[in-house]
């Protein structure tokens with residue numbers, strides 16, 4: 001089955017007991033058992049639910065993994081994955097990971113004795129130099145948020161294999177439509193399914209997938225033990241969203257390319273961050289490991305132009321956090337999504353005060369260009 005067909009017919013796409021072509025929402029916390037301790041397939045809603053199981057099988061198929069797990073949020077999925085490790089274990093983490101992931105590491109997991117070294121994962125020798133005797137994993141995002149930096153997953157996975165580490169990739173920005181980290185050698189993929197997979201800005205969910213049977217057993221145990229599972233209603237809504245991923249990504253790509261072309265001709269734009277920019281650091285790697293460049297573009301205005309006034313003057317493009325929805329969303333990372341990072345660290349990581357991040361939606365491309373043009377005329 002090819003990818004676009006898998007979106008519709010992958011995983012468990014029909015209800016075996018009724019033939020319903022949309023998996024029903026099994027809103028039941030417990031299930032009747034024929035025998036005492038008889039190993040029934042369904043026992044209790046935290047341990048397993050048929051609606052959630054259909055989604056979990058689907059994401060495993062889409063990421064070419066053996067087992068998938070659905071969580072109450074991307075952060076919950078990431079927490080469960082980090083729970084594979086124990087006090088005294090060390091993990092190498094990308095320096096441009098999602099702010100909430102950094103907060104989880106820095107303010108929660110460190111208190112439980114997990115050790116971390118933060119490095120620019122684009123720099124393979126920096127990654128290798130950060131590996132210690134107690135290192136267990138390399139954790140990264142590509143493309144990153146908001147600078148769309150690209151790391152070579154295959155090369156990182158080679159380093160991991162050499163030192164017998166796990167490679168963990170947050171694939172939220174690329175989606176399995178554009179990139180399959182497990183095929184490139186990673187061991188675990190995590191998603192904030194809140195973004196492109198759900199696609200409609202109407203739910204919060206997380207997913208994890210692995211192709212390692214031992215990791216799969218441990219994740220199943222952790223998912224049930226920690227208990228931050230996705231409920232049946234949101235599992236259904238997420239599976240419904242995933243069915244249209246290919247159709248949506250094609251328009252995300254088309255509109256983003258259109259806006260990139262417009263920005264590259266616009267003398268009020270000082271700098272563009274987009275993996276599809278042939279002059280960008282990661283272009284060749286992105287072309288190799290991704291099927292498309294995604295729907296996010298970041299940019300800086302020329303000196304003296306007010307980014308706040310620019311984003312507040314837009315009429316169609318929504319001033320809001322989050323990304324990956326049908327509606328175009330724009331924000332200023334320094335003042336919004338990344339405001340919790342101290343300014344000096346933020347600047348060191350390359351996130352300037354005037355940086356703007358745009359998640360390009362599915363509106364008519366010309367309407368988006370016209371909206372940007374009228375906003376540029378105000379500054």
Ligand SMILES: *Cc1c(COP(=O)(O)O)cnc(C)c1O
Pocket residue numbers: 073074075076098100101141145170172173191192193194195204205206
């Ligand atoms: C949003 C996001 C997360 C966190 O996911 P939630 O669903 O908000 O908990 C993790 N990683 C990336 C790249 C994200 O964009």
